[in-house]
């Protein structure tokens with residue numbers, strides 16, 4: 429069933445005035461995709477290529493961000509992607525993506541990948557990453573997205589860490605100065 433965002437006019441989760449922003453549950457953005465690892469996806473060791481995994485993550489993340497914002501989105505940044513376990517030819521790969529938090533035009537998406545060997549009856553968590561997508565208008569200009577509302581304990585934990593992660597990536601991109609990364613400084617030094 430299609431979820432319609434609710435109109436609000438008060439303050440957001442950062443206690444800032446909302447410019448008449450809509451709200452949407454983080455859970456409403458959830459996307460799961462499944463792929464079978466075929467020979468063309470693998471390296472000479474018969475493992476899924478890292479670049480192929482990054483492509484799958486980018487696609488599932490973009491669908492998730494589009495679902496959340498109802499807009500066209502572009503990938504703005506990718507945090508370190510962990511490659512914990514290799515994925516073998518013939519495995520079934522599942523990718524789960526969900527918005528952790530939104531800011532103005534940007535959304536942080538948490539993506540987790542699992543590999544399933546169906547004959548062996550095993551399922552392993554193989555990869556994890558945070559992607560940032562920005563919603564844009566038809567001219568490619570950033571446009572506001574709904575405020576994300578976390579509900580479960582896991583969603584709240586990811587929501588709470590999202591501001592720090594944003595400050596790390598904006599610092600690295602030289603988009604903010606260290607003195608502007610207050611939450612990150614508090615977290616590291618207090």
Ligand SMILES: CC(C)(COP(=O)(O)OP(=O)(O)OC[C@H]1O[C@@H](n2cnc3c(N)ncnc32)[C@H](O)[C@@H]1OP(=O)(O)O)[C@@H](O)C(=O)NCCC(=O)NCCS
Pocket residue numbers: 501502503504505530531532533534535560562564568569570597598601603
């Ligand atoms: C991402 C992009 C839209 C940002 O445009 P911009 O003119 O710099 O706009 P702004 O400075 O207003 O930033 C817009 C948002 O992007 C975020 N952003 C920009 N660079 C970022 C980065 N390196 N990491 C994380 N977020 C970033 C900003 O923090 C801002 O978020 P907010 O609106 O939630 O506060 C623009 O750089 C772009 O189009 N890049 C190319 C995207 C692309 O081609 N991706 C691959 C194919 S999809």
